[in-house]
Amino acid sequence: MGRKPNDQEPSRFASLVLILVTLFSCVFVYAVVSTLLNPGVNSQSSSFESLEVAGSGDLGEKKGECCRGIDNLELWGPAVKWGSEFKFNSSVECCQACKTMCNGNDGPCLCDTWVFCGNREACGSRFGECWLKKQKDPLSPDRQEAGEAVSWTSGLTFGKGEGIVGMETEYGTIHIKLLPDCAPHSVTYILELLTLRHCAGCQIYRAESRGESWDSEGNHIKDAPFGPPFALIQGVLEAQGTPFKKMPTEACPTIRRGSVAWIGSGPEFFISLANHEEWRTSYTVFGSVLPEDMEIAEKIAQLPTRSDVWNNINVSVLQKPVPLVMRRMKKSLGDLNAKAKSE
Structure with missing residues (x-):
């Protein structure tokens, strides 16, 4: 998928021993x-x-x-x-x-x-x-x-109306359901970010549409290439002045449309715009975007970009990175219902 140059290569697979121990539990x-x-x-x-x-x-x-x-x-x-x-x-x-x-x-x-x-x-x-x-x-x-x-x-573990945080951008707030029972260490870090008044340095800097390889529901189109573009937006969740501790490999399910995952051990992350079965179990998933907010991610994916090459992979980098802040969700579940009805 590609990541910024000079970063360590991501760890690709969760421990087979751990999978065997927990397979039927x-x-x-x-x-x-x-x-x-x-x-x-x-x-x-x-x-x-x-x-x-x-x-x-x-x-x-x-x-x-x-x-x-x-x-x-x-x-x-x-x-x-x-x-x-x-x-x-x-x-x-x-x-x-x-x-x-x-x-x-x-x-x-x-x-x-x-x-x-x-x-x-x-x-x-x-x-x-x-x-x-x-x-x-x-x-x-x-x-x-x-x-x-x-x-x-x-x-x-979170109920349906709990464990939802907001990724605020100038194009709207992307609500993300956190998955603490899949990625407890990752979610603990995200909860720490919520306590900060700002997240200077947190931003989305890469944006690639679904192109002609995936349909609007994220399904891969038969015989189409798997990228580029790779159907994702990518950024970093590391506040300047706050030391980042590398994330351990946690649950690495198949990437689906809306999956929020680390690249390697972080702090780089991505939101997938498509179902990437071809990536298999390569990335720790710590959250999932609420379906109605995917249109904000799609909007960011359509912003002006420039071409670049990261580790021999062609990527599309935003001409102007999109700053973001992680926030507690201020609205109640009832407010979300009202929002859905009004839209």
């Missing part, structure tokens, strides 16, 4: 939602449907990849299930138990945080404890402690 991946490519956004429940699509488990991931947490981290919050009386053999089972409490038609989950003690030696009698919790603010989870001495593994 997460049976009901994202049970609350339907497929990513559902085009329906014109009914009375259009915003509910778009939230469902953006948070869908049908992202092309292998089973078990999207029930992840962060080791050596204990998240706090009121308990809805007490771990002393609620035990499992693995963090994946604990994660799934939290997800099963998030099966309503709309709104927040009864459980949005799970905390598991999985180190038999360090946990002692607490081994297997699974604490299910509810955060006061899902975009700013209460952290008890972190570090190598912490024996807990913690993770988040």
Whole structure:
């Protein structure tokens, strides 16, 4: 796909060992939602449907990849299930138990945080404890402690109306549904960006349309080339003055239209305008654009560009980069519904 010169080459594949270990663990991946490519956004429940699509488990991931947490981290919050009386053999089972409490038609989950003690030696009698919790603010989870001495593994999961952030640009705000159970480290970084008053240096600098290779729904046209153009907008999410820690490889599903993913270990990222099955499992996906906001990404892809060559790949670079800021979503789910109806 290409990235700016002088950057390290991206890591291409998630660990096969990790895939084998987790392959059959997460049976009901994202049970609350339907497929990513559902085009329906014109009914009375259009915003509910778009939230469902953006948070869908049908992202092309292998089973078990999207029930992840962060080791050596204990998240706090009121308990809805007490771990002393609620035990499992693995963090994946604990994660799934939290997800099963998030099966309503709309709104927040009864459980949005799970905390598991999985180190038999360090946990002692607490081994297997699974604490299910509810955060006061899902975009700013209460952290008890972190570090190598912490024996807990913690993770988040968002309901349909939660975990949505705004990527503000001069051409409109692109709403992105974050996927913390697929990419917990990546989402933690995005949540940190939300606390900044500005994001100087964050921008979109590459823009390539779908050309004649993909249709309006992102499907590849038979016998057409796979680029260039490559049907994406690309940028960087690194605020000047704030050190960026390289992202580990997390869930790497097949890239779909609307997928938001890192290039290598970041901070470069892209939003895909098409379904890129040819890229297989090459990129960590940490979010998905709400379908009705893809028109903003398409608009940016049509801005004036100049040709360049990155590592022997022909690319289209914006003549004028588009600054962006990551913001908390100020509108409620009801406001989103009103917006959809008015449009």
